[in-house]
Amino acid sequence: MTASAYQQMIFVNLPVDDLEASKKFFTELGYSINPRFSDENAASVVISDTIVAMLLTKPFYATFTKKEIADATRTSEVLVALSAESREKVDELVDRALASGGTPSGDTQDLGFMYGRSFDDLDGHTWEIVWMDPASLEG
Known part of the structure; x- marks a missing residue:
C-alpha cells in the first residue's frame, strides 16, 4: 500500500x-x-x-433503509470500537459515559498489553474503548 x-x-x-x-x-x-x-x-x-x-x-x-430498525436496548446491531491513547483514557471516557447516563456493557478486558471497557449509550448502542500497548504491536 x-x-x-x-x-x-x-x-x-x-x-x-x-x-x-x-x-x-x-x-x-x-x-x-x-x-x-x-x-x-x-x-x-x-x-x-x-x-x-x-x-x-x-x-x-428509516428513510435510508427498507429494513426494520433494531431496538439496540434488546438486540445487538453494532459494536463501535474506538482506540484510546492510554489505560487511563479508557477509564476516563467510560466513566464519563456512565456519569452521563450510559450503562455498563460487558466486562473489563485486561490482558496486560490490551485494556478495554465498554458502555451502552442512551439508545443501547455499544461503544468499546480499547488501549493497546504500542510495544506489543512491534513484535
Missing part, C-alpha cells in the same frame, strides 16, 4: 429516540457537534478528524 494524503473517513449512522438528549450525552463525553451537518433530524458528532457518528432520529433513519 502506498502512502497517500487522502484519509478515509468513517460515518457511523445510529438511530436515536431523543436527538437532543443524545447530543447532550456525546458532548458530555467531550465530542463536538458539527452544526453544518446537523438539523432537527440529525446531529453530526465529531469523534476525530476521520470518525463521525451521525445520530439520526428514527423516522429520518
